Amino acid sequence: MKQTYSVEDLQYLMAQLRNPDGGCPWDxxxxxxxxxxxxxxxxxxxxEAIEQEDFEHLHEELGDLLFQVIFYAQLGREDGHFDFSRxxxxxxxxxxxxxPHVFPSGDLYGENQSAELDEQQVKANWEAIKAAERAKKGEGGTLAGVATGLPALTRAAKLQKRASQVGFDWPDIHGVLEKVEEELRELREAIASGDQAHAREELGDLMFSCVNVARHLKLDPETALRQSNRKFEQRFGAVEAALAARDQQPADVSLEELDRLWDAAKTARDQGPETG
Structure with a gap:
């Protein structure tokens, strides 16, 4: 057995898994x-591994993700679309x-000398090049090419970023926060009207505005929401643990008692090394 396997070994393994003669039935x-x-x-x-700074297992998770690429490459090769090399x-x-600021010759191993550009110039060039690539593919329009399969929060941020690049944006976060308050008022009105479809629309507008807040703060909305999810899980777990110590379940006590235990869990967390 080899001491260290390579990408080529991984490709060979994938081919064997997909081998009609003796391969894996699931694969x-x-x-x-x-x-x-x-x-x-x-x-x-x-x-999640990166957010948790779980570097001990990150390499394993990256391997699992790489395997997905290898799997697609094998399927592409079998169907004659592409292979891993392509x-x-x-x-x-x-x-x-x-x-181009790193490879001005347009060749990875050509005569290259890095240009002196700051981060903003690099980003501007990157977006201009991507826009040219989209135009070449026939994907016209500022918002073209933003994948519809992205998580809604991530897609909202990308759409907003694209629009901001052509000047369609709030000058600062204060206008964004006022928009959030406006959308919240409109959601309250929609709820009061009893119109469920209107309420859904206004809720979406409110969430879209919250994504705009995240973008102006240079925060990723998906990451922020995942952090809140984890915080909720931890606090609710503390509530259940406190009740289990009394041989009770959440359904056994009043909402007031659940709120009291929730506040206790929140206080305990805020007094710990992490706050939020």
């Missing part, structure tokens, strides 16, 4: 569409093209 049944949920799940597990070649060419 042989899969298609591009069927493994998409696994790809999304693996990407979020990578994000994936890598396309990626390298795109990154060289999008970094």
């Amino acid at each position: 042989l049944k899969q298609s591009f569409a069927s493994i998409v949920p696994s790809t999304i799940e693996e990407a979020y597990e990578v994000a 994936i890598v070649d396309t990626l390298v060419r795109k990154l060289v093209r999008r970094h």
Whole structure:
């Protein structure tokens, strides 16, 4: 057995899993569409490991995500669409093209000398190059090419970012916060009217405005919400633990008692090393 396996070994393993003669029945049944949920799940597990600073297991999660790429490459090779080499070649060419300040010759191994650009100039060039690429593909319009399959919060942030690049944006966060308050008032009115469809629309507008707040603060809305999810889980877990010590369940006590235990859990957390 080899001491260290390589990407080539991983490709060989994938080919064996998909081998009609002796391969894995589960892997042989899969298609591009069927493994998409696994790809999304693996990407979020990578994000969670990074957020938790779980570097001991991050390399394993990255491997699981890489396996998804290898799986797609194998499916692409079998169907005659592409293979792993083409994936890598396309990626390298795109990154060289999008970094002219590092590769002015347009060649990874050509005569290159880094240009003196600050971060803002690099970002501006990057977006201009991406816009040119979209235009070449026939994807016209400022908002073209923002994947519809993205999580809604992430897609909202990307749409807003694209619009801001052509000047359609609030000059500062104060206008954004006023918009949040406006949308909240409109949601209250929609709820009072009893119109469920209108309430859903106004709720979406409120959430869209909250994403705008995150963008102006240079925060990722998905990350912020995941942090709040974890905080809720931790506090509710503390409530359940306190009740379990009394041989009770949440359904056994009043809402007032649950609120009291919740406040106690919140106070305990705020007095700890982490606040929020």
